[in-house]
Amino acid sequence: MREAKDMTTNDTKKNIDINEDTVFGVIGVCGINGNLISRILMDHGYKVIANDMVNPEDCRFKSALKDYPDMEIYYGGVPESFFEKSDYIVLPMALIESKSMLYQKVKKYNIPILTPEDICDMFMPAHPVICITGTNGKTTTVAMLKNIVYKSGLKPCEHNLDNLQGNAADIPALQSRLKGDLNILETGTFGVTGSLKKLAEPCHPDVGIITNITPDHLDKNERFLDYAMVKGELIELLRGKKLIVNNDDPTIKALLDKLDYVGEVITYGLETNPVSKSTKQCFCGNNAVVDEYIAGVGVYSCKCGIEYQKPDFLAFNINDEHNAFDLKTPDNKIMHFELSVNGLHNIYNATAAIVCALKILQLDYDTIYQGVKEFNGVDGRMQTIGKIADKTIMVDYAHNPAGISTVLAELKNMYDVVVDVITTSSESGIKGDHEILENALKHADYVIPASNNAYDCAKEALDNKIGINQIILPEYLPQGEKIGTLGASKDQVKAGLYTALSLANKNVDLIVLTGEAAYKFEETLKDEIHSFK
Template sequence: MEIKDKKVLVLGLGKSGQAAIRLLEHFGAKITINDGSPKEKIAHYDEYINKGMEVIYGGMPDELFERDFDFVVKVPGINYHAPYVLRLKERGIPVLTEIELGYQVARPQHYIAITGTNGKTTTVSLLYSILKHANKKAHICGNYGIPYCDVVMDERLYEEEGHDIVLEMSNFQLLDIHEFKPQVSSVLNLTPDHLDYMDSLDEYYASKMRIYENCDQDAIFIRNLDDKTLTSYLEKIPPHNKIETFSVHQDADCMLKDRTIYYKGEEVITRDEIKIVGLHNISNIMVAIIACVHSNVSLKTIREAISLFTGVEHRLEYVTEKNGVKFYNDSKGTNTDAAVIAIKAFEKPVILLMGGHEKGLPLDDVRALNDHIKYLVTFGEAGHRFACDMHHPHTYEVSHMKDAILKANELATSGDVILLSPSTSSFDEFNNMGERGRKFKEIVKQL
């Protein structure tokens, strides 16, 4: 990709916007930055100005979107249906994601791309752990929280090739890919989410299928045989590359039989050797096994790395035990399907903490598990609706997450599990789910 002297508009800052600017500056682009924040909240504003970049802040002026740019880099948080984004596309100006920019600049690498509604972070974390255990030149990035453009710059991937790039990809990051094509990809599952961003559930599901649309015929798509919704979308939008399957319920290339995971008939690891809880994590492990086999890692090394893996922060993360009560942080559970998965991971009813920013998701699937919930404590902006719609006989509604923790602790007796699985996003009280999870752990440890 030729960047020198190209006129580039970067829409939005944050981590991905700043990483894109770093790469664009290195290759000599003429950069215009637009961010809706006031000047005092623009990170590195003076530095950008001193380097000759144009910074337009505080809004999206109409005249900006009538100017000529060679291409635009848009951060994922800006809605791709925004009128000014559509205007750029209608004028034939390419709009790229930060991942697409890094991909077009980097020399050939081995890309493993993972999307789906739930389990992405656990899967890519395990993948990365296995590859590092195998002494591979591996890097983890994308929706995981590390921009790919930073990896390209830090590892000089514009000069080096053949590294293993493990990418967690949200549907936001898939909407504006152009050339990106991984050697290995998977859509883990499909359940309702992001109805506050997408026009419809159908559009959300279809956006996930873009992960394999550019793939070569010899690329590998890892298919979940257990997800009916995913199966229907794969029939509508079929991959044209090689397929390997996994299942926890039926025969597949990677399958569970008698509490043991097998890959193409060869034993990999037993459930007793695995530290992370829940059948859903067996599915995540299977994806990692298949992907790492296709990165030339032996099953022996894969088994060793899986047995050492203790999970991901904010995803069914064990926090501590107080007076016989165990606390689990599932702050990354930002939709109802994640809550269902978390509740089912435990063998006895839990004290469930749920609430946060209202996303409008129906609660039928969580309500169906009311007999797996000993007490329900709701909080935040969505707390009142959750309390009403769950129809749980032992429900307590409080204002803030801290109040929910204190109430749950008051209700708990030895042997109980207190589970934070909010079922929605964090933006009513926190900046992101990570801040929410860290605050949960801080409060719990102070009890």
């Protein structure tokens, strides 16, 4: 047996002695961290043998391993040869903390144990590292910027974990150490103090993009300004570096001032007609008044002196369909862009991606134009899943008040009669569910509640004579319960769809099912649409 010291504590950096012949044994290759760590080690030229207790056909992320044919994988168990060949073994933290039988066996062999944190210490990310955060628009901005980058011939590091967004736990940090030319990372959190720093700091960000900050991811015990300060953790990590921020959000402006940020700030924004007026809490204790373009952003002012100014990059001459615009640069050049997706929110997302491509990556106009034009959207965002008669059926992941308001406003700009089937259960509790219903009633012609929370809010609204001509209750809502942010069950989503389809005399043009459940049960909805035909 090898003579090796106990390397299972992280009080100090480990003295890891490796060379080109070092063999790493990775436990749990079909899990998130094991999969990523195995690929990182092989990308850096090391030999990996890996294991997972499941059978090959049950390996959740097996497709991510297809480009690693030399990786030796043991499925269904851990043979003795695994321990005999390994110079180091990478164990999931859960097995270390529980001092599992497998952990005990590794200790018996005196094999040094490594953790995900050790792997991050061993390798640095490919640079530049661009971290994107905000309440809304992160996923689309990441995807759009990646589309531009691929058009340029560069290859971002990709986690390639099927059906995972990749914005939580160790994924961004590990993803940034994979093979690639640069990193474009979604760094979102649920607003817990310290969580964004914990997520982004191991990524060693060079550039940050902040899309917006709205009070939508809060539970009943959280304050909006505390949530905003969590977004400020990325700002703190980027002192002396570069930030690209939504100029039209007063909370971002106030946060930069409060944190006394020192570094290069590049601003982007829109010029269009305000659609409503609202207020947002400011750190001064007053409320900033906002003439909104979309929820929470627009032209603003506050008594403390924070007020709207023209951004460095201004999107203007926006067409009626909200899929084409001109962009004025700081040196007064005018660039024209067209999108294959609609919506002012997508013009915000596109502008952020364009600014990063121009200023940070220094890509040429033609490449950026094509990358934006050929971007067809993100699954679950204003995604058409079928058509019945003359009715378009769509799902959208919008699951907070600002998201619902923004999406439905854009859909009303595209369709005459819109039905919104609400499948949400707000992260902010029942207060958030009430706000979601309120915003849906502002924009949709008819609203159908398909989750328990949405149904209770709708019943209360009707009892108070609100939405009497808009709210349509399902005749029967099946059993369901809130699971995390998943509001409706599969049967409840189906009931919502069939209630919407029953509105035969309402000349409906669009049925949109909004919320996480709508997206999760998309395939079920497609089957129902097919059977209805």
